[in-house]
Amino acid sequence: MEQSRIIERILEDKKFIPWLLVGITGSGKTEVYLRLIENTLILGKQTLMLVPEISLTPQTTKRFNERFNVPIEVLHSSLNNREKFFIWERSKNGENAIVIGTRSALFTNFKDLGLIIVDEEHDNSYKQQNGWCYHARNMAIWRAKKEKIPIIMGTATPSLESLFNVEIGKYRRIDLTKRPKGILPSHYVHDLKGKPLICNLSRSLIQNIKYHISQNNQVMLFLNRRGYSPILICHKCGYVSECLRCDHYYTLHRNKKKIECHYCNQQLPIPIQCSNCSSNRLISLGFGTEKLEEKIRQIFPNIPVSRIDKDTIKNTKLLQQKLSLIREKKARILIGTQMLAKGHHFPNVTLVALMDIDGVFFSNDYRASEKFAQLFTQVSGRAGRSEKKGEVILQTYHPKHPVLSSLLRKGYNEFALEILKERKEFLLPPYSNHVIIRSEDLQGSFSLIFLKKVKKIILKHTKDKRLYLSDPIPSVKPKKRGLFRWLLLIQHDSKSFLNFLLSNLTQKIQKVPERKQVRWNIDVDPIEH
Known part of the structure; x- marks a missing residue:
């Protein structure tokens, strides 16, 4: 049986090895996880199980509770600080056996961690894109290496980065190719x-x-x-309700009797008349899940x-x-x-x-x-x-x-x-490496000046011809929550070169005068521009 063969292969090497478990949907990846966790529990060690979304924690917890009679914790951002603190304490003291959580659970301190599992490793939810940017999958690999323990990354649709790492021998790939029950649709x-x-x-x-x-x-x-509809438009003059903080159209939510900006979550009552021509002939265009539900019920x-x-x-x-x-x-x-x-x-x-x-x-x-x-x-x-x-x-x-x-x-x-x-x-990731320096401010002008000076600093300190450095350009979402957003794209074929470069230049960037007027960060391996 495929599952037994894979488990035996993983258990042969109990040291640090990044395993990429690729299984078609419904092939029983969870069963592989459960049997590996069972072996970890027998050794008296703890397991960290990462899932991309809070919505997946109830299902995973239910399955684990049915299988194991051990203390199981669930850790995610919806918990308050007190609840998180007690989970961290129990993990540090070895009072729990399994912690299931979203990306932030990665930073939990364990008494004796023996296994890390990253479910749906391809999912972009593992990427923290605001403030301190990191990818939980990559950080989990770093932690597993530090702890000298195996890490399993499961998915039916492996990311191109993971496939590349298999290609260069950094990961080991194992496959589940059959469904124990049913056939592919x-x-x-x-x-x-x-x-x-x-x-x-x-x-x-x-x-x-x-x-x-x-x-x-x-x-x-x-x-x-x-939502009900992505656009609320005036039938007389064609004006579309738009969030002034984001320059993005409001989405109509009829059940809530609100229009909402899906960029900044600002909500307003549904307007009675057009703010441009005062006409009350406002109509919705397009459809979302709320409108689809209404039509299906009809x-x-x-x-x-x-x-x-x-x-x-x-x-x-x-x-x-x-x-x-x-x-x-x-x-x-x-x-x-x-x-x-x-x-x-x-x-x-x-x-x-x-x-x-x-x-x-x-x-x-x-x-x-x-x-x-x-x-x-x-x-x-x-x-x-x-x-x-x-x-x-x-x-x-x-x-x-x-x-x-x-x-x-x-x-x-x-x-x-x-x-x-x-x-x-085309030398795009993962065959090259991207770093983005982002900057945002209330006017946009300070961010533009800041990034231009950052570019000059970088060019002054390196003559490497393999380095590509863009001019400052607006983000794909150029305005969000009232802030104008700009970015500087850096590309090189060596990640270690980029890490060394930015480590040495961060202090010089901190001395740019416009830094005090902007909010900026560095995003390594960005998934959005």
């Missing part, structure tokens, strides 16, 4: 061009939903946009519907209640964002539909195709996880887009290797 692409739609639901998708519901199964509709009035997103889930207790309803089949149609799609096991879901994903095909982010492939594979993996056959439907106006065609034809692993070749050709 079938994929279908629905071309939306010229088709009548109801809230972006095609007639063929509605018919498929009806069929799967009639078979006493569950259906998952994935839409990665919360189409299927007698079918219980459950929506899981940031608006409906305020704490882990509410999430547990929602997940229990789903497992008990008291919810038949599930609607949600990534919060619903990541890592959950719903054995009765036989149809998964991905909606409104075309924007990713035209993104200016060089990581967009990687992110889409990971998202598509992860969401698709929620279907057919038991003996029931699963189906995945992707609605798109671009069914022949090369990214989509290549992914469906080759599967994630071959597709990822293809992207790696492209990255190598």
Whole structure:
């Protein structure tokens, strides 16, 4: 059996080794974790289990409690300082055996740590992007090396950085290629061009939903946009309600009777009239999970519907209640964002539909195709996880887009290797190393001047021709929470060179006069610009 073979191989070497466990969705990666933890407990040692999202902690904790009769702690940002302190104390004193947590749990002090597991290692949630920037996966590897213990990084969709590290011999890769139960779902692409739609639901998708519901199964509709509508526009003059702090459109949340900026979370009452021409003819454009739920309830009035997103889930207790309803089949149609799609096991879901994903095909982010492939594979993996056959439907106006065609034809692993070749050709990470120096202030002018002076300092202290240094440029989100944001991109093929350079220049950067008027930081291996 694949799982037993993998466990035996890992247990052969109990020293520090970064293991990349690549298993198709539903292949039993959690069972591998459990058996490795069991061996760690027998040795009298503790385990740290990292998960990318708080939403995954209830499911993981439930599974672990069913398996082990030992003290298990859950550590994440929703706990208050008192609760965190007592978990840290018990960990330091060896009074718990397993700590399950999000990225901040990595800094817990253990009496005798014997194993680190990073679940869904590809997930961008492991990256801390504000203030002190770090990647929890990379920090976990550093800690495992320091503690001289094994680390397991599990995923169905390995990051390109991890695949590169396997290529150069830094990680060891092991694969789970089969599902113990069920078979992989079938994929279908629905071309939306010229088709009548109801809230972006095609007639063929509605018919498929009806069929799967009639078979006493569950259906998952994935839409990665919360709220009722992303735009509230004046029908008379065309003015769009916009957050002045972020220069970003407000999202309409009809249930809360608010408009909300999803950049800074500022909320205002829904306006009665246009602030530009005073007309009261305000209409919403586009749709989010809230509007999709409304339309689904109209189409299927007698079918219980459950929506899981940031608006409906305020704490882990509410999430547990929602997940229990789903497992008990008291919810038949599930609607949600990534919060619903990541890592959950719903054995009765036989149809998964991905909606409104075309924007990713035209993104200016060089990581967009990687992110889409990971998202598509992860969401698709929620279907057919038991003996029931699963189906995945992707609605798109671009069914022949090369990214989509290549992914469906080759599967994630071959597709990822293809992207790696492209990255190598254009010297993009992981075949080069990026560092971003970010700066923000209330006017924007101080940040621009600050970064120009930082660039001069860097150029003055190195003549390395392999170093690429951009001019200061606006961030992808140029204004957020009232602050104008600029960045300086540094690229070099040697990470050690960049570390040495920045370590020596930080004190000189601190002496730049404009530093006192700006808020700045250094982001190594950034995932967003």
